[in-house]
Amino acid sequence: MRLALTAAAVSAVVALSASAQAALQVQTAVSSQRVGVGETFIVQLTVTSDGQNNQVTEAHLPLPPGMSAGRPSASPQSRVSIINGQMSQSSGVTVTWTVTTSKAGSFRVGPPSVTFAGEHAQGNPIPVEVVAGGTGGGQRARRSADPFDFMNQFGLGNSPFPPGFNFKSPFDDDNSDQQDQVPSYPEELRVDKAPDPIAFARATVTPDHVYVGQQVTLKVFAYGGRGEYSLGNLNEPSHADFLAFDSTPDQFKAYLVPVGGTRYIAGKLRELPLFPLHAGTLRAGDMKMGFSGRGYPASGPNLGLLRESNWADVVVSEPPLRNRPPGYKIGDVGEYKLTANVEPREIMAGEAVSVVATLSGVGNVPFKIQTPEHQGVEWLEPSLTEKIEVPNGVVQGSRSFSYVVKVSEAGTLDLGEVTLPYFNLKHHDYSIARAVLGSINVKPNPNAKRAAAEAKPDDRLANVLKSRDTLGSYPALQKPLADAWAFWASLFLAPFGMVLAGGVVSAATRAREKMRERGSSLGAQLDAALREARTLAKADTPGSVNAVERAVFLAIELKLNLKARAILKAELASALTERGLPSARAQALAGILEDCDALRFVGAESGVDPAELAQRAAKNAAEMSRDKLAQRS
Amino acid sequence: MRRLVLVLLMLLIALLALNAGAATSDSARDFAAANQALKRGAFTEAIDTLELLADRGFVHPDASFNRAVAYVGRARSTSAAPGDLGRAAAALSEVLLLRPNDEEADTGLARIRAEISRRHAREGTAPVMARASLGRAVSSLLDENTWAKVALLGSLLLTLGLGLRRFVKRTSAELAGAVGIGLGALLLVSGASLTAGARHFRLTSSPAVIVAEEARLLDESGKPLPQRSGAADSVTIPEGATVYVLERRPALFRIEWGSGEGWLTPGQVRILATH
Numbered sequence: 009m010r011l012a013l014t015a016a017a018v019s020a021v022v023a024l025s026a027s028a029q030a031a032l033q034v035q036t037a038v039s040s041q042r043v044g045v046g047e048t049f050i051v052q053l054t055v056t057s058d059g060q061n062n063q064v065t066e067a068h069l070p071l072p073p074g075m076s077a078g079r080p081s082a083s084p085q086s087r088v089s090i091i092n093g094q095m096s097q098s099s100g101v102t103v104t105w106t107v108t109t110s111k112a113g114s115f116r117v118g119p120p121s122v123t124f125a126g127e128h129a130q131g132n133p134i135p136v137e138v139v140a141g142g143t144g145g146g147q148r149a150r151r152s153a154d155p156f157d158f159m160n161q162f163g164l165g166n167s168p169f170p171p172g173f174n175f176k177s178p179f180d181d182d183n184s185d186q187q188d189q190v191p192s193y194p195e196e197l198r199v200d201k202a203p204d205p206i207a208f209a210r211a212t213v214t215p216d217h218v219y220v221g222q223q224v225t226l227k228v229f230a231y232g233g234r235g236e237y238s239l240g241n242l243n244e245p246s247h248a249d250f251l252a253f254d255s256t257p258d259q260f261k262a263y264l265v266p267v268g269g270t271r272y273i274a275g276k277l278r279e280l281p282l283f284p285l286h287a288g289t290l291r292a293g294d295m296k297m298g299f300s301g302r303g304y305p306a307s308g309p310n311l312g313l314l315r316e317s318n319w320a321d322v323v324v325s326e327p328p329l330r331n332r333p334p335g336y337k338i339g340d341v342g343e344y345k346l347t348a349n350v351e352p353r354e355i356m357a358g359e360a361v362s363v364v365a366t367l368s369g370v371g372n373v374p375f376k377i378q379t380p381e382h383q384g385v386e387w388l389e390p391s392l393t394e395k396i397e398v399p400n401g402v403v404q405g406s407r408s409f410s411y412v413v414k415v416s417e418a419g420t421l422d423l424g425e426v427t428l429p430y431f432n433l434k435h436h437d438y439s440i441a442r443a444v445l446g447s448i449n450v451k452p453n454p455n456a457k458r459a460a461a462e463a464k465p466d467d468r469l470a471n472v473l474k475s476r477d478t479l480g481s482y483p484a485l486q487k488p489l490a491d492a493w494a495f496w497a498s499l500f501l502a503p504f505g506m507v508l509a510g511g512v513v514s515a516a517t518r519a520r521e522k523m524r525e526r527g528s529s530l531g532a533q534l535d536a537a538l539r540e541a542r543t544l545a546k547a548d549t550p551g552s553v554n555a556v557e558r559a560v561f562l563a564i565e566l567k568l569n570l571k572a573r574a575i576l577k578a579e580l581a582s583a584l585t586e587r588g589l590p591s592a593r594a595q596a597l598a599g600i601l602e603d604c605d606a607l608r609f610v611g612a613e614s615g616v617d618p619a620e621l622a623q624r625a626a627k628n629a630a631e632m633s634r635d636k637l638a639q640r641s
Numbered sequence: 642m643r644r645l646v647l648v649l650l651m652l653l654i655a656l657l658a659l660n661a662g663a664a665t666s667d668s669a670r671d672f673a674a675a676n677q678a679l680k681r682g683a684f685t686e687a688i689d690t691l692e693l694l695a696d697r698g699f700v701h702p703d704a705s706f707n708r709a710v711a712y713v714g715r716a717r718s719t720s721a722a723p724g725d726l727g728r729a730a731a732a733l734s735e736v737l738l739l740r741p742n743d744e745e746a747d748t749g750l751a752r753i754r755a756e757i758s759r760r761h762a763r764e765g766t767a768p769v770m771a772r773a774s775l776g777r778a779v780s781s782l783l784d785e786n787t788w789a790k791v792a793l794l795g796s797l798l799l800t801l802g803l804g805l806r807r808f809v810k811r812t813s814a815e816l817a818g819a820v821g822i823g824l825g826a827l828l829l830v831s832g833a834s835l836t837a838g839a840r841h842f843r844l845t846s847s848p849a850v851i852v853a854e855e856a857r858l859l860d861e862s863g864k865p866l867p868q869r870s871g872a873a874d875s876v877t878i879p880e881g882a883t884v885y886v887l888e889r890r891p892a893l894f895r896i897e898w899g900s901g902e903g904w905l906t907p908g909q910v911r912i913l914a915t916h
Contacts, residue, residue, distance in 0.1 A: 286891050287891060289891075332693060332697075335693075381678075381685055386720075467717060469716065475676060488789075488840065489785075489793075490785060490786075491840070496833075506803040
């Protein structure tokens with residue numbers, strides 16, 4: 009849609025006229041009204057009617073001498089629309105003449121006319137100026153393409169190939185000789201692999217690593233692999249992080265581009281010079297469009313085959329800090345020069361001079377330049393005029409800054425210079441564009457002095473801050489304690505450590521208690537008695553005997569829960585047997601006690617060895633602990 | 642061979658030291674040049690020089706202070722630019738971060754904020770105050786390291802209290818232990834929580850000041866947040882207000898203002914330099 013509008017706006021005279029028959033609508037268009045001798049231009053007559061019959065029986069284009077036209081081509085159209093449930097149907101035809109000029113002069117072409125569905129329809133006459141030499145408005149003969157009709161981009165009936173290349177359509181069955189004669193196409197259209205066999209759109213941004221303010225160019229291309237198509241439902245590409253200019257060519261130039269064995273009709277839809285506004289990985293692209301044509305299945309009613317281009321990423325960084333001059337504004341990138349003119353050179357104090365500074369160069373010409381600062385000199389906000397162009401896709405031009413500069417003090421005043429620090433892409437370093445303003449002579453003016461001496465009302469910030477002459481000391485950065493793991497460990501480990509220590513002490517105490525309890529038990533006493541008996545056997549026989557006797561009674565008590573001291577030793581064996589102890593053990597124990605008595609009262613003459621007695625007592629105590637008690641009757 | 646390596650190493654160290662020294666002397670020279678410009682009333686020139694110093698990473702409270710002086714000077718001149726007072730407030734806030742006891746900066750900041758409020762009032766817009774979120778308000782009562790020291794003191798008291806209660810079997814010691822446990826636990830819990838909070842805020846946000854005349858809060862897609870009915874300025878942050886930048890994207894910053902959040906364009910916010 010945009011393409012058609014652009015083409016119409018730039019190179020066509022479009023006239024809508026009601027035909028003699030009210031049911032017919034007639035539209036006349038021309039590709040260019042100013043062409044060179046030998047160039048061609050295209051005249052189109054589009055007729056639509058509410059009926060279904062779209063048959064053209066006659067087409068006529070009156071031409072002045074010095075112009076000739078080939079056979080017209082006709083593209084039938086039909087449209088069905090349903091609005092609020094009401095279906096309406098219309099049909100039409102676009103008849104195209106390619107007119108070749110051979111003589112300079114001003115001519116009147118047409119009016120074109122056709123007989124459509126049996127009715128005569130006539131367009132408007134078109135004034136055309138033919139000049140000697142090329143104008144760029146028309147096209148050289150046999151190279152023309154109809155800018156209005158994607159369905160007939162190459163100007164020769166239904167063949168998608170440019171005229172002059174006598175190729176058969178790639179969509180015909182026989183295409184055996186085409187490989188050797190593929191017409192050339194711009195390198196930017198070359199694609200190694202098609203993402204879609206029917207149609208696709210592709211966006212590129214070059215270059216892809218730039219500085220903030222450096223130009224990149226976004227290009228969007230359309231590729232259709234199923235023959236002729238028209239594009240509709242175009243959504244502009246997204247470029248929110250960029251300042252955009254438009255250098256899209258007025259005409260969509262279509263080329264045949266072979267991709268992986270398929271020939272695509274391809275062309276450039278958009279070419280937008282962009283200037284990144286900030287650093288980061290920025291994205292542009294995502295242009296949506298609908299391909300309409302016989303080989304392109306529609307995604308929906310009146311949508312065509314919807315496709316959208318990819319996003320293209322650009323890595324944007326700020327120019328380096330090294331060598332950056334004071335006053336540099338991020339985004340001022342390019343190559344500029346600055347000139348300035350000051351008028352008049354002699355004024356009275358309190359009056360003003362005009363300073364016009366012109367900044368010109370390649371790039372997004374900055375909106376602000378640096379002005380000198382002097383006491384008693386006031387630069388008012390400048391008025392801007394600009395002339396920005398995009399020749400060959402490169403943004404360039406100039407901006408003029410017209411300042412009114414008020415001077416309040418008399419004397420010869422050197423105005424200094426206006427400057428613009430910028431990053432020079434050619435030198436890959438910073439440069440400063442300068443324009444020296446020179447001196448002006450300011451004559452005294454007593455009225456102006458009085459005005460300057462007046463105090464500014466309502467200035468509450470006067471003398472609030474006084475600048476500091478030296479760099480003083482200031483407290484060094486304290487490393488945050490909380491960043492050290494040792495801080496958090498010590499914070500919680502200390503109390504937990506204390507709790508742990510308390511627990512350990514408690515446990516130790518409890519263990520000691522247990523040990524103590526264990527030490528006072530019968531088993532412990534038995535062990536102690538036996539140990540004592542063994543120890544004293546050599547040096548203290550009475551002591552050893554006592555210990556043996558005590559051990560025997562403890563062993564009995566431990567086994568039978570019987571305090572045997574109360575039982576006569578003569579009855580001890582039977583008493584123990586009665587309580588289930590094996591009689592042999594009972595006898596042995598009684599025997600040990602008898603030997604104890606013998607040793608105690610008779611002494612060594614009794615023949616009892618205290619060590620052997622202690623050993624026997626220990627052995628019996630140990631064996632008795634394992635003895636099984638008989639069932640008591 | 643070893644001698645050669647040693648010589649090369651020494652040369653490298655000397656070169657690095659020379660470079661560092663040159664950078665310091667460059668900064669001092671630029672500071673002096675900016676001072677000269679300030680004295681002759683060339684405020685924009687002084688601002689450009691001092692801003693370049695800041696861009697190069699030179700952080701010093703006196704450089705920030707003079708930057709504030711330059712912005713205030715330009716704001717008072719005929720070449721005042723929008724946001725000059727906000728930038729002056731940002732520079733003074735920076736001074737106070739670097740040198741908290743700088744009374745002149747403190748007073749100057751108060752005067753500048755008062756002037757901004759006065760100008761707003763003159764234009765018919767009431768100054769908007771936003772209270773910081775409770776967590777940030779409490780944790781910023783003291784310095785992060787002070788909270789850490791409080792927590793350490795609490796830990797020590799708790800430890801001593803536990804020790805007295807456990808190991809000393811005297812009534813007076815047990816009483817002292819109980820007091821130590823209670824007080825220590827309180828200090829430990831509060832100190833540790835606030836230290837953790839202050840650390841979290843330090844690591845996840847950067848203090849900043851609004852340097853646009855009015856910064857309207859946006860949503861994540863960059864659209865202005867809808868105004869709340871009856872509170873026209875509820876989503877517009879005034880110049881000079883302190884905010885916290887939570888997230889930085891190339892085109893938008895997520896900020897915390899008071900207890901609310903939103904997005905602003907980077908040009909509206911000046912992130913304060915710290916050490």
